[in-house]
Amino acid sequence: MINSMPKTDIEHIKKIYSEADTLFNEAEVEAAIKNMAVAITATLAELNPVVFTVMNGGIVIGGKLLTQLNFPLEASYMHATRYRNGTSGHDLEWKVAPMIDFDGRPVLVVDDILDEGHTLAEIIDYCHKNGATQVYSAVLVNKLHERKAREDLKADFVGLEVEDRYIFGYGMDYHGYWRNAPGIFAVKGM
Ligand SMILES: O=P(O)(O)OC[C@H]1O[C@H](OP(=O)(O)OP(=O)(O)O)[C@H](O)[C@@H]1O
Numbered sequence: 001m002i003n004s005m006p007k008t009d010i011e012h013i014k015k016i017y018s019e020a021d022t023l024f025n026e027a028e029v030e031a032a033i034k035n036m037a038v039a040i041t042a043t044l045a046e047l048n049p050v051v052f053t054v055m056n057g058g059i060v061i062g063g064k065l066l067t068q069l070n071f072p073l074e075a076s077y078m079h080a081t082r083y084r085n086g087t088s089g090h091d092l093e094w095k096v097a098p099m100i101d102f103d104g105r106p107v108l109v110v111d112d113i114l115d116e117g118h119t120l121a122e123i124i125d126y127c128h129k130n131g132a133t134q135v136y137s138a139v140l141v142n143k144l145h146e147r148k149a150r151e152d153l154k155a156d157f158v159g160l161e162v163e164d165r166y167i168f169g170y171g172m173d174y175h176g177y178w179r180n181a182p183g184i185f186a187v188k189g190m
């Protein structure tokens with residue numbers, strides 16, 4: 001069993017959504033993505049980057065950003081997980097390493113959330129070690145707290161800042177569910 005809930009209680013999953021607090025509605029998130037795309041375009045349009053979406057969480061923001069990046073780039077993905085569909089982080093597990101050679105090219109890493117930042121920090125190191133000339137990062141959400149993996153860890157492009165709660169929607173899951181939720185929601189009591 002890969003998911004952390006042994007037998008999924010769908011009633012519980014529904015209750016989590018119905019009781020959640022809406023932090024940002026769909027229109028607010030879409031506006032934030034548009035702003036990210038404008039800023040990314042201004043920085044990367046002439047650089048012929050490779051854009052890697054980090055699965056699974058990046059699935060929504062990756063797709064929504066890409067069609068707004070109207071310049072030459074190669075798009076692909078990598079798959080790394082630290083939470084494994086649970087709500088607390090562990091060591092980073094690589095499931096799929098990047099499949100496009102980016103040696104000598106700039107890279108943009110796109111993910112849903114920068115929380116403690118262990119995921120992004122390891123991915124950035126990996127890209128540098130494997131020859132990226134520059135590594136840029138874009139996250140839909142930066143979580144505000146004092147527990148970042150590195151003191152200076154910041155994404156280059158950030159859509160929204162969220163309070164220190166467990167959130168889901170727009171790619172972010174609650175026990176594997178609600179990546180499809182059309183907004184950014186905080187789990188009641190978490
Ligand atoms: O900043 P951190 O504390 O390292 O957490 C951020 C990471 O956590 C989530 O991934 P997760 O490991 O849950 O896998 P997922 O992409 O399959 O949801 C999210 O997509 C980020 O990649």
Ligand SMILES: Nc1nc2[nH]cnc2c(=O)[nH]1
Nearest residue numbers: 115165166167168172173
């Ligand atoms: N879904 C989700 N994934 C995360 N990964 C790190 N923090 C979070 C969070 O708040 N929500």
